[in-house]
Amino acid sequence: MAPFTSSIRTFTTSKGTSVNTKKHRRRVLTALVSTALIAGLTASCAPGSKSEDAPPGSEPAAPVEPSDGAAQDGGAGDFSNITAPVTPKDVAAYGDITLSVWADAGEETVLEKLVPLFEEQYPNVTVEVTYKGWDDLMETVINALDSNNPPDVANSNQGFAMMGIEVKAGLIRPMDDFRAAYGMSEGLPESGWETMTWNPDGSEWGSGTLYAIGGATQPQGLFYNRAKLEELGLEPPESIGDLDAALKAASEAGELPIMLGNTDQYPLGSHVFGIVNDMYADPAAINAWLAGAEGATFDTPGTREALTKLKEWGESGYFGEGYNGRSLDDAVAAYAKGEGVFFLGGSFNGAKISAESPDGFGYALLKATSGDYATTGTLGTPWTISSKSKVPGAAIAFLGMLTSKDFAQVYADEGRLPVADLGGVTPTGSLQESMLVAAHQLFEGGDFIGFLDWASPTMQRELGTNAQELLAGQIDVDTFVANVQGNWEEFQEERKE
Amino acid sequence: MSLGHRDVAAPEKRRVAGRALRSRPATRRAHRLRTTAWLYLLPGFAFYGAFSLWPLIETFQYSFYKWDGITAAKWVGLKNYIKIFTSEDALSTFAHAFTFILFYAAIPVVVGLVIVGVMTRVRIRLLGLLRTVLFIPQILAMVVVAVAWRWIYAESGPINAALEAIGLDSWTRAWLGDFKTALPAVGLIGTWVMYGLCMVLFIGGSQKIPRDLYEAAKLDGAGPFQEFMAVTLPGLRGEISVALILTVTAALRNFDIVWNTTSGGPGNATLIPSYLIFEGAFVTRQVGYAAAASVVLTTLILLLTGGIQALLRQRK
Known part of the structure; x- marks a missing residue:
């Protein structure tokens, strides 16, 4: 608003017009110079260029990759490619830690039951859950994962605008090992998993690496x-x-x-x-x-x-x-x-x-x-683990518990359809x-x-x-x-x- | 507004400087004063630069890239701008924004002027109370306003109930869900929000108009309309300019009311530029496109508000 206030107003003095014109000319010059400056700036450095020198997908590099499987982060082991479920003992090696979780508000009733159970079984872990409405979560979670202080576990969504970008930017951890180690393969249609599998640069889905798991199916x-x-x-x-x-x-x-x-x-x-x-x-x-x-x-x-x-x-x-x-x-x-x-x-x-x-x-x-x-x-709202998580073992254990048969009844009690043990749960009523x-x-x-x-x-x-x-x-x-x-x-x- | 003030004072300053030519110490003092003044401005400018100017420049920069906000961006030149100016959907959002100017700016200003015109002739009791009540829409959070109006316009809301009560059943509809009525319905919410502001501005302005002008007009035999045209309207020039700038800006960057009532629908009937910008930046992650749309919208707002000021500037 300001430039207009002064440039348009004319002086009432006899010389007013010329003063105004001169002023105007200087303004045009300033505008030109700043435009040139901005243009120069614009061309020099591209947004998001920090990952430009690395080929897409390679930047994240699983941060937990001790070459000899040696202790890291206070003595916990290597969780980059698990072959068996993570145990409380594995997680205990981290010492006292906080596990940060970003979840859709729709998961609140279930997670409120899970967190105390989890903290009881993994006493060195404090779980901090941030609940957000669906739209709000979708708008912010990618930037949060990209930050220096990402949530360890987060909800995502299928499709190019969400998981596609997360995979391309290397923000989330592959989950094939999780699925195998926790035995989530049986009795579930492959078509449910395919929507969460991607090629390495996040440009195609349907086959490739699994990047998320689901807890409760939503047909x-x-x-x-x-x-x-x-x-x-x-x-x-x-x-x-x-x-x-x-x-x-x-x-x-x-x-x-x-x-x-x-x-x-x-x-x-x-x-x-x-x-x-x-x-x-x-x-x-x-x-x-x-x-x-x-x-x-x-x-x-x-x-x-x-x-x-x-x-x-x-x-x-x-x-x-x-x-x-x-x-x-x-x-x-x-x-x-x-x-x-x-x-x-x-x-x-x-x-x-x-x-x-x-x-x-x-x-x-x-x-x-x-x-x-x-x-x-x-197979449910996708759950992902940050590739930058400093406590991947705890993150894995958390999702392992969420998708376990023992926990399935909690989902059912909330009127939902657990992926694990669908046949074993007791319904809340005839609708369910x-x-x-x-x-x-x-x-x-x-x-x-x-x-x-x-x-x-x-x-x-x-x-x-x-x-x-x-x-x-x-x-x-x-x-x-x-x-x-x-x-x-x-x-x-x-x-x- | 402070700049305007400086301009008024400018001839004064030149006179001071002219006198100063005769006494050198005064020049130095004036010079030092000016430098000190700039130093005082520095912290404010640093904030303004960091949080307003720099993001503006960055937005301008982004508008030439294809970028998802996270991974490496790709230079695409003017492609984002071309996409805006060749896409029917994008252009229609600007057409809707102009329609909103009618509802957000033109109608509120006219209503405000009519009220003030009446008030200069008729004494209104409880003016203070009235002013407060009419100003309330300005204070309410837009989300609250939107939710309330969503209910008013709903299929089972009071408008339809009233229409049914007087036998106009065939007129009832979901006002926000109908292709023909959605845009005006959303616009009228804006009218409701904005006219209180205009009125309060104009009442304030009209109280500054010297009463003797009205007396003179009466003595010259002016009727209510002539009096309004000859005294009230010119007297409110500055206030009208301010009201128009505020309301036109609000109309063009309108977001919250549309977001919370129709989400741009039905079809694209109420889609507006700021919705496209938000969607591009946060939902579909086409940051470059969203930035280009922001630049176009900002330019449009600057041009229009500049135009309004040029037209309504105070002549001396």
Whole structure:
């Protein structure tokens, strides 16, 4: 503001004009000089250049790599490639330490139970957990890991904008040894792990090195209101065909067929459409597209069919009115209180719904048109260990305990679906029982499909806006497909640069 | 504003300097005084430089790179800028920002002026209370404002309830979720927040206008409108300029209200430049692109506020 105040004002003296012009000229000169200065600066040193001299991915170098396995950090051993679970004795060698954990606020109820147990078994460790809301965590955790004082354990997210960068910058520790040492291989679909495996420079995922593990699986599925289905004389849907018929029946009976809250342009375009897309499209093709495989395309007959179905549901009023003005939280709360017959979303919504009514609702996966169970989901919010952690042994022990069979019931008590010992836990009510059944079906013969918004950093909004426009009748399926594929192609080009 | 003050004092200073030519010790003292003055400014400038100027320069630098904020950046020249000026989405955000100027700046200033115009004719009781009440939106945290308005605009909120009560059921809708109404709905929140500020500024300004001007206007037979145009409006020139600069800046860099009501939706209906900047910097990690958008937005704000000052400067 300041420059304008003085340069524009004219003096009232007779010589005023010339004074002003001279002043003005000097100002222009100053501006030119500073521009030149800035330009020089700009060219001389690139941001983030500290890692420029090292090839990508090599910078981090696991800090704990004593050549002879000798003692380090107060006598603890080498944890860079473990072959057996870390023991309290191993961790005791660190002396008194603090383990810093950054977690999604959704993990709070579970970690509050874990931390005392952990500190009891590993008495030399004090665990300090920082909880952050999901968005806040995603916006800050990479910078925290990049700092000189990174958290030892942190939540991450799949996709190029999060894990991709963490892998590329070498911020997180490979976890293949962890998975093997803690026996996390059995009974879990490989497709769940693939989303957390990356090539060395973080530019491709789907195979390569595992960089994270999950604690509780989170499939996307269908919640149904038991009482309302009974009133309508319907059985819980088992396939997309059943659901379609049930929606029609619910709508004709004057019920709101699907409860949706989409003010944040989420979850209609990503999760709800994702579930429908899983019903029609080939899982392998979707995953290849998400991973950015050469020649992959969003424009498949299955996806077009799914979009047409979504549009049809919107036009038939199955989502009701005003869903773009209702927040997702409000929608889940309203659904739990009995508004709407179905709710499409992640199993993680189950905790809130079952807190309101543990037996009033059910949850199911749907059989795709192919006849198989397929749904969007993961083995849980990824847990990563900082490659700069000074206490990797403690970090490993912490995640080992979190994902152990002994701890599985704690997850279940919070209405969640533990990856370990899914079959052995006692459900909190019939809603969770149906969720456990669904997760079993998926683990046994189904496929995890990735979340559509992993495809590119801007895909969440691309899908969100296009879905709103599609249902508002502003664009057609062709435009939707072209826009989304266009976004994908632009990102693929950027990635190769 | 302090610079403005210095300018007014400038001719005075020159006169002092002119007299000083005749006595050399005075020159030296003046010189020393000036050096000392600069020393006093130094700490302030150091802070300003470190926390305002330097980040500004860095942002400008980033705008020429493709950078994820962590790993090595890549020089891409003007590519980020080209992307902004060729992308329909990005350009539409600037169009929305200009629409917000109407709601954040133009309407509040007009409303504020009307209130002040009325007040110069009619004595309003409890003026102090009224001023406080109307100023409250300015003090509230924007998140609180946004959450409250989200409820007001909701499908089951009071606006729709009122419409239903008077039989206008067909008008009811989720105001923030409708493609046609989202932008004006968000804009009106801005109007509500900003007009209190304008009004308080104008009331303050109008109290400085000499009463005899009004008396003179009355004697000349001016009606309320003529009086407003001839006395109140010119008298408030400075305040209008300040109000416009504050509100236009607020409109262009608006973020919190949109973030907490519509997240830019439905579709791209309420997407604004600052949202793109935030998303690029923290969510999609396209720091260079976000920096370029910041530079464009900053330039735009400087040009507009500069223009406003040029138009409304006090003539003597």
